[in-house]
Amino acid sequence: MPQTILITGGAGFIGSNLIRYILEERDERVINLDALTYAGNLESLADLRGNPRYEFVHADICEPDKYAEALGRADCVLHLAAESHVDRSIHDPSAFLHTNIVGTQLLLDAWRRKENPGRFVYVSTDEVYGTLPLEPTSLKFTEQTPLSPNSPYAVSKTGGDMLARAYHHTYGLDTVITRCSNNFGPYQFPEKVIPLFVNNLIEGKPVPLYGEGKNVRDWLHVLDHCEAICAVLDKGGTGEAYNIGGDNERSNLELTRMLLDLCGRDESFIKRVPDRLGHDLRYAIDASKIRDELGWRPTRSAWPDALEATVEWYKQNRTWCDHVRSGEYRRFYEQNYGPGA
Numbered sequence: 329m330p331q332t333i334l335i336t337g338g339a340g341f342i343g344s345n346l347i348r349y350i351l352e353e354r355d356e357r358v359i360n361l362d363a364l365t366y367a368g369n370l371e372s373l374a375d376l377r378g379n380p381r382y383e384f385v386h387a388d389i390c391e392p393d394k395y396a397e398a399l400g401r402a403d404c405v406l407h408l409a410a411e412s413h414v415d416r417s418i419h420d421p422s423a424f425l426h427t428n429i430v431g432t433q434l435l436l437d438a439w440r441r442k443e444n445p446g447r448f449v450y451v452s453t454d455e456v457y458g459t460l461p462l463e464p465t466s467l468k469f470t471e472q473t474p475l476s477p478n479s480p481y482a483v484s485k486t487g488g489d490m491l492a493r494a495y496h497h498t499y500g501l502d503t504v505i506t507r508c509s510n511n512f513g514p515y516q517f518p519e520k521v522i523p524l525f526v527n528n529l530i531e532g533k534p535v536p537l538y539g540e541g542k543n544v545r546d547w548l549h550v551l552d553h554c555e556a557i558c559a560v561l562d563k564g565g566t567g568e569a570y571n572i573g574g575d576n577e578r579s580n581l582e583l584t585r586m587l588l589d590l591c592g593r594d595e596s597f598i599k600r601v602p603d604r605l606g607h608d609l610r611y612a613i614d615a616s617k618i619r620d621e622l623g624w625r626p627t628r629s630a631w632p633d634a635l636e637a638t639v640e641w642y643k644q645n646r647t648w649c650d651h652v653r654s655g656e657y658r659r660f661y662e663q664n665y666g667p668g669a
């Protein structure tokens with residue numbers, strides 16, 4: 329009989345892509361456990377309502393009593409729920425520490441107390457390693473790189489990451505950690521650089537480029553990330569951590585120029601704005617461990633084609649974008665799951 333996977337944060341960008349990926353490519357049932365913060369958008373999964381293999385549970389990971397029953401029915405956990413935006417964490421870190429550290433601890437505790445808990449995958453981030461210099465380009469994060477998080481967001485993710493490690497070491501829980509680079513693709517909340525810039529350019533507005541635009545990120549298509557998470561779920565070593573990346577490093581200025589080109593705008597649309605506080609200069613991932621040990625490699629991330637397809641998705645899905653920008657998306661839950669729905 330197919331297993332049941334509990335996915336936390338399934339109404340977010342990566343979670344919604346992951347749920348669709350699992351339902352299309354695999355045979356498990358999925359329970360989506362999500363608090364529906366500003367970043368949770370059930371419109372991204374509107375087509376799955378009524379799917380017998382999909383279920384939504386509205387709960388906060390910080391309130392274990394509210395999801396004990398759902399946890400009891402799950403065979404394994406993919407833990408993605410988090411406050412995820414670096415700029416928000418700089419403005420106010422408190423929700424980040426609460427959800428990403430305390431929430432992860434409460435979820436881990438609830439999971440380990442259950443009978444025969446299965447695998448628990450903690451979806452961490454490359455930001456736990458801190459930052460790299462621009463040169464030498466051969467220097468990349470490996471799983472042995474000391475953790476050195478720089479932003480409140482990165483600290484909070486490092487706390488969750490280390491808790492997952494500790495619950496394996498201390499209680500023997502079957503935890504595995506993934507540390508991925510920047511994702512791009514459909515259904516990303518337009519506070520993150522790619523959907524923010526694309527939506528602005530489509531609407532004829534300027535794009536706010538931080539500082540000189542020299543910071544470098546390693547971009548991976550979200551479905552390649554989903555495939556890697558599933559490879560770790562299936563074949564990852566217990567207690568291990570796996571880097572995930574696309575070997576696709578771009579400066580923000582290079583990315584911005586590609587987006588201008590794809591949206592038919594010129595450089596007058598770039599608005600230079602003050603730099604992010606403590607802005608990490610460069611992230612670069614050495615993904616040889618997951619490649620060599622689990623046989624995973626990215627197949628959907630090559631630019632310019634994958635970036636062009638993503639821009640096209642935002643051009644074609646104006647209703648989804650407009651509802652996010654106007655706040656209309658927050659009414660979807662009430663309208664479709666509330667009393668009388």
Ligand code: NAD
Pocket residue numbers: 336337338339340341342343361362363364365366367368369387388389390407408409410411412413427431451452453454485507508509510511512517
């Ligand atoms: P997102 O902000 O788009 O989605 C987060 C989801 O978590 C939302 O649906 C939100 O409602 C839910 N959530 C937040 N707090 C919650 C709580 N207390 N209880 C239950 N649900 C809650 O984030 P994303 O970009 O999809 O990232 C998902 C995970 O992947 C995060 O853990 C993030 O740290 C990690 N990650 C993201 C990237 C990236 O490039 N986006 C890269 C590497 C790792």
Ligand code: DAU
Pocket residue numbers: 412413414415452453454455508509510511519520521522524536537538543544545580604611
């Ligand atoms: O590396 C993985 C991380 O990638 C994830 O853990 C985070 O959850 C995810 O948000 C992302 O973090 P970043 O800070 O790298 O992503 P963001 O889209 O916010 O910014 C990408 C780069 O673009 C960064 O160098 C800052 C710059 N930027 C961002 C925004 C929002 C701008 O120049 N202007 C902007 O308006």
